[in-house]
Amino acid sequence: MLISTIVRLVVPMIIGKIVIDQAIKNSDIGLLTYLIIGISILYLFNYVANMYRIKWVNILGQRVIHDLRKNLFSHVQRLSHNFFDNRSAGSILVRILNDVNSLQELFTNGIINLLMDIVLLSGIIIILFVFSPPLALAVLIILPIMFFISTKLRRRIRRSWQDVRIQKSRLNSHLNESMQGIRITQSFSQEKENTEFFNGVNSDNYEKERLAMKKSAYFGPFVEMSNAVGTVILISYGAHLIISNQIEIGTFVSFAFYLGMFWEPISRLGQIYNQLLVAMASSERIFEFLDEQPNVKEKKNAKIFKDMKGNIVFDKVQFSYDEYRVALHEISLEMKQGQTVALVGHTGSGKSTIANLISRFYDPTRGAVRIDGHDLRDMRLDSLRTNISVVLQDTFIFSGTIMENIRFGRPEASDEEVKEAAKLVGADDFIKRLSNGYQTEVEERGNILSAGERQLLSFARALLADPRILILDEATASIDTETEVKIQKALQNLLKGRTAIMIAHRLSTIREADNIIVLAQGKILEQGNHDELMRKKGEYYHLVKSQFEMLDAL
Structure with missing residues (x-):
């Protein structure tokens, strides 16, 4: 992750400060050749680093999901009968299967991408302010507004995904019940009524999913708009700084590279944020089960029946x-x-x-x-x-x-x-x-x-x-x-x-x-x-x- 991030931060700096401002400006073909070879080697390192990062993170994520599902099933097996008396089999299945699955993407990609993007964003901001504080302030002025709006959306999106998990539990519970009782349904010729009821539950599930996706979709276009505003500011104010000889053309090109890179992790953070909200809704339901304690508890110093007689x-x-x-x-x-x-x-x-x-x-x-x-x-x-x-x-x-x-x-x-x-x-x-x-x-x-x-x-x-x-x-x-x-x-x-x-x-x-x-x-x-x-x-x-x-x- 660190190798990949460092390469991405260094290359635009080399292109702007050395390739443009030195090699091209001074027509130094030898330096340009060395720079092209050096950048190629850096990208090769980046390729190898990304390959192993993806492989190892996926292995780690799959192991986390495997252990979580194993521990959840093992815990549920030991709960008392009153736990099962108050819950349908379908709702328990949803938590062990669907809710754990919804964490898979977060653990296999989300968390490591989140770390990469935070490091990348921090590096870009530092470099931009080192190159030109006025231009950096100008292009990043929209960030506080964006964070304010995204914070407002957070609670609404989170509640929507919680509603989705609850409704999906109802859907699975009814489906499980219908399959278990299919003989009774057919013997009373209630297939049509049962289908209509299922369609109603399924429609509610569709509506909850639609609303959650609709709210989650607000973030992407907003990031695109922020990117457009930042680009306009860069071109207009950056051109003014070049004309007034306050920055070099290479610095301007590096800024363009970094600005394009800046909004990419911001957009990904929005996707990860949605993943995180889905995962939070699921994890709350998972930990509700894991926090459940059996009513029939075994004492720490419990004795063993060595030779039961049966009195x-x-x-x-x-x-x-x-x-x-x-x-x-x-x-x-x-x-x-x-x-x-x-x-x-x-x-x-x-x-x-x-x-x-x-x-x-x-x-x-x-x-x-x-x-x-x-x-x-x-x-x-x-x-x-x-x-x-x-x-x-x-x-x-x-x-x-x-x-x-x-x-x-x-x-x-x-x-x-x-x-x-x-x-x-x-x-x-x-x-x-x-x-x-x-x-x-x-x-x-x-x-x-x-x-x-x-x-x-x-x-x-x-x-x-x-x-x-x-x-x-x-x-x-x-x-x-x-x-x-x-x-x-x-x-x-x-x-x-x-x-x-x-x-x-x-x-x-x-x-x-x-x-x-x-x-x-x-x-x-x-x-x-x-x-x-x-x-x-x-x-x-x-x-x-x-x-x-x-x-x-x-």
């Missing part, structure tokens, strides 16, 4: 998702090692909240959750969650092979261990019928598989991880009766020695549970095994009775 105790636990809604009211319960505990109740009774607290996706508002006598807030998150496997009703299958999906929770597992886990849950039969067996590539979210097949894969994935605690949240809801019978048989062997928490609306799946806890509005109504609760003829009895009456009616 779970809720000690007067109260939990609220927000200040208006209490999900659990001072729950006290115990789940002993090796027990299968079923959580039963209507929607919103607190079943999934209990499961989330056991995995420490949230911390209790009051009270404590303990496993093997350890308060979960005192333990390391990874040592807790590696001992827990969760199977949800809406299971998630990653793009990749069947083998990779089952191995997800335990990457070091052998192929034989993967196949054994699949056999134990009854998934081996349908996997073998696939085109490439365990090496079959599944699409995003496992779309080539049926709901029941995806659920079986999630069972195999959870069981391969060999957890001490297994949480089944409506895990058999998507499986037909015949497959459910197979899984129930497999679970009888697999759950031995493990603490299992089963959340189910189909009460037939929990008859064999050691303890059934009936919840309502975040409170425990009753608990016991199936026979005990049926004899009580309480809430559980009425739930079972109403469910069987519905089946009889069908």
Whole structure:
């Protein structure tokens, strides 16, 4: 950068002061020849310097973007569930992809060009005042006016680019949602309405972009006008100084060179300024995520679960998702090692909240959750969650092979261990019928598989991880009766020695549970095994009775 800048500053000085005022004026062909060779060598140095500058700056810029995106993704991965509860997947994608991309041009070109232009402008101003202070003052008189106007524009342009990033986030969020829900859209024949809504969001995005670009475009023509004014002043006042013998013709020519060079970096500074405003709007959104702290925090001196047994105790636990809604009211319960505990109740009774607290996706508002006598807030998150496997009703299958999906929770597992886990849950039969067996590539979210097949894969994935605690949240809801019978048989062997928490609306799946806890509005109504609760003829009895009456009616 320095070599390139020095060459650009020196050459006009050589042309004006030596080539014109000495070699040409005195018809010194020998000196002129040496000067031409010298200038050629300087430009060769400039070429080599620019080549390496561009190469190294681009490498540096790409590394900065790579590290920023890596750190942002890594940070988001560790944020608590409430962060994702309050944001759409599309808006998160925009920040990791688009907002980081908008910084790329600034880091690969903008910053180094900014340094070059500042050095170049400083050098030009110093040289102009050394050559002729009166002429320098005359041609640079418009600078204060230009800086005053550009400062006025700054806030308006910055706000415009902030609006663009917000609107682009909405656009991406809606697009992501539309793609995820395309089956629902088509099943209700809402393609036209969905397209119209997208067009509205897209039009708003276009309008925000247009306004931001319009405001940003003011700067370029203003610089061109400033250049024109400076040139007019140079010609008129410079001619007067030459006629009055106050400056040489060579000085005038050097001034012309420097003045042309002066407005070029000014124009580039305007472009860099626009880049900077876009980058500032994006960086504010990026650092908003990076500054976000997980609600579930790990203590510096957190302990490790060395040999988890699986004894779970809720000690007067109260939990609220927000200040208006209490999900659990001072729950006290115990789940002993090796027990299968079923959580039963209507929607919103607190079943999934209990499961989330056991995995420490949230911390209790009051009270404590303990496993093997350890308060979960005192333990390391990874040592807790590696001992827990969760199977949800809406299971998630990653793009990749069947083998990779089952191995997800335990990457070091052998192929034989993967196949054994699949056999134990009854998934081996349908996997073998696939085109490439365990090496079959599944699409995003496992779309080539049926709901029941995806659920079986999630069972195999959870069981391969060999957890001490297994949480089944409506895990058999998507499986037909015949497959459910197979899984129930497999679970009888697999759950031995493990603490299992089963959340189910189909009460037939929990008859064999050691303890059934009936919840309502975040409170425990009753608990016991199936026979005990049926004899009580309480809430559980009425739930079972109403469910069987519905089946009889069908």
